[in-house]
Amino acid sequence: MDSTPHGAAVTAAGFGVKGPRGWAFRNIDLSAGPGALIAVQGPSGSGRTCLLLALTGRMKSAAGTAEVGGLPLPKKRAAVRSVTALAHVPGVAELDPALTVGEHLRERALLQGRFGGSLRALLRPRHERRAEARALVDGALTAAGLDPESLPKGIRTSVRDLERLEALRLSVALALIGGPRLLAVDDTDLKLSDDERAGAWAMLRGLAAAGTTVLAVCSEPPQGGEGVVLVRTGGRREADAPEGAPGGHPATTAGTDATAGRDATAGTDAAPDGNSGNSGTSEGNGSDESPANSKADEDPADSEHDQRDGTDDEEGAADALAEAGRS
Template identity: 75%
Template sequence: MDSTPHGAAVTAAGLGVKGPRGWAFQNIDFTAGPGSLIAVQGPSGSGRTCLLLALTGRMKSAAGTAEVGGLPLPKKKAAVRSVTALAHVPGVAELDPALTVGEHLRERALLQGRFGGSLRALLKPRRERRAAARALVDTALAAAGLDLESLPKGIRTSVRDLERLEALRLSVALALIGGPRLLAVDDTDLKLSDDERGAAWKMLHGLAAAGTTVLAVCSEPPEGNEGVVLVRTGSRPEPTAPESTPDGPTSTTDGEESETPEGREASEAGKTGKNGKTGKGSQGEPAGAAGTGGADSAPVETPAKTPAAGGHDDEEGAADALAETGRA
């Protein structure tokens, strides 16, 4: 690919998307120059995909401002869509498992030739159009690192038979055929092994180095974060510290009990009873009043877990916002 940076600069200030039941995300601020690799990190349901769709002109923002290649959002959504492409977005831009790799590539090249090119290109002889389409496909496959010869049945391999990393590469290659200035990839590291994750990030780093701005949604950013613009959505819940009592059992978050020496002695006394017989009191009644854990002892409450900031509301808001784009 041409190493001249042609990617789109991306900026956001206080950006937010809101659905009928709440915010999908809000207060997003970052600046990325042309040819940057932008990693959008956050837990599932924190609005990562909504942010990806908003920055590519597919979803309308409700707060703040954003620009892609100097085009303001949401005012110039159509123009932004023309210079951006989506890859690996479930329900919006995903592969058809019933089709082969070759069928996907031919379909994408045909659409690009008819709707993505100029009128002059359409008037060229058929042989020249075919050669141009083949060159676009070959260039995109090379950039995505997908070797057709390594597939089980070559170009005739069905999508359902592809490994996860191969499917990701194919989805990226299809998006690159249109020559976007901004490539947006969803679920970049979903269910990938450590080696596969490293290979995926290497591919995206290569695309950014070649000049295309890359926006990648992930659960974990690439190691080192060198040269990566990191954007975080949502927050993870803080671990809840267990409460303890000075003379009795301590309740932990998983329901097990840990005892202090004093609490253990009291517990043993309750089990043994006053006459030293295990499990019986002085009159042959079940022990309980003499030790902790008996009928008269007060239960120790497990501390309630603190929900993640914006967790439930953000998940509902993200679901509503995505539903408007056709994704359940």
Template identity: 75%
Template sequence: MDSTPHGAAVTAAGFGVKGPRGWAFRNIDFTAGPGSLIAVQGPSGSGRTCLLLALTGRMKSAAGTAEVGGLPLPKKKAAVRSVTALAHVPGVAELDPALTVGEHLRERALLQGRFGGSLRALLRPRRERRAAARALVDSALTAAGLDLESLPKGIRTSVRDLERLEALRLSVALALIGAPRLLAVDDTDLKLSDDERGAAWKMLHGLAAAGTTVLAVCSEPPEGDEDVVLVRTGRRPEPTAPEDASGTSTAPTDSEEGEGSKAPEGREDGEDGEAPEGHEEREAGRTGKTGKGRQGEPSGTVGTESADSAQAESPAGDGHDDEEGAADALAETGRA
């Protein structure tokens, strides 16, 4: 693959998303150049997935500023969506356990050929279009490190029969078919062994080294890796406000801070310039999804970030403000 960075630079300053019951996340500040590997770390329910969706133009921010490839958010959400892709996001961009690996790949290549290319490409002879689609799929599989020959039934293997790392690689390959400048991967290390986690990070490092900017949600980033841009989500201690003469604190409340801001939004189908999205858009809008242990085996209801219950503790008074805010914000994009 070409090692010239074609990825999108990502910046955020005071970035935040707020739902009806509070903040999903806020005060996010970082800068990452093209071809960077960005690790978003935080406990379940701390707004990691909301940050991923907001930075890819799928959720509207309520505070601060952010840019992806020079495109400001939320003003240019549609343009940002056209240069980004999602992988492994439950309820938004997930694999269908009833389909085979080959069916997923054919569907994604068909959508890319129909909606992701130029009009001139659609007018090419059918043989040329099929050859181009095969080359695109092969390149994506190679970049994701998915060897079809190693699967139990090859390309006819059902998604429900894939190991977790294999499913992650397939999700990444499907997203790469669209040649995104920014690839966003959710739950990167969820229920992976140490060896599998190392293999997953090696894959993501390879994608970043090849020029694609990678945004990966994780529980634990790779240790001692100076090449990773680390972004942490979760509540931060509130500054102590001075008291007035009457002894009453003058610190603004959450409701005062968020006054005038709008609740996060999901996709805006009527927005000018919106580019059709592939597999993830077909899955968007599903609700009531269940978490999975091995692919296809339900093990609990997905809440905010994964099937695991949120464990983050908050100060008394607005104890679950961030967690509830993340749940509300995700509900806007089809996850409840």
């Protein structure tokens, strides 16, 4: 097992999740060291959230291998869940708009004190346990960059009255109270302005720099991607793969792990039953297809097949997410 005291190393090879109606994603390759910032980029319905849930032990994989902190998936899913935390995941780990910031924090600290520690810790004097809980909450708020005093009603501010970036920071702070080795954040940049997006990525970079491995789903990777391990879900069809790609499933150059000095690769082929689906493409590679051989010359049956592939991708991801929400 990985003995690193803080962040968890994350690796995957040919990793995939399949739902009743098809693949949510597959052919994901990833290598990131402890304390890395991993950005998962892709269009909606391409399996981004499913990948996040699978790598944190909340969803069972159907293909390939993966390890988090030296714990193999899916064999050690329960152990992986114990060292990871989710933030801002709709339907799985989300804020209650009716509760206040203080109520969320107190509830999370209570759960951490009751279930996150040892029996010996529960037997300590009450004032010691309360002081420790307060220190955990204060540390998590500081790391997430959320100052309750700056909110309209302070700690009594309702979640429904928070700005989007403030809500994201609160969700991250709640996840950090448990001291995870891997923090997984969904919809990191959803409906954020450019300045808010920069603030969100600055927060996540800071967490990674402090030693926590961060896995963040996004529509756009952070500007100045130095040190970011980029994984892409979704892409071109298998038929568009460059010649010579092994097995018809080309890998996408996903990014560089600056710490380990390795390239991380990822691709998806989400069509069921071996049909061609979405595959990654090498970043920077141009298409050999000329305008004369593009959409104008496509067979109508091929166009219909493309549409079915996209539907299968989204249906597979939706099925897998529904199963995760019920578990």
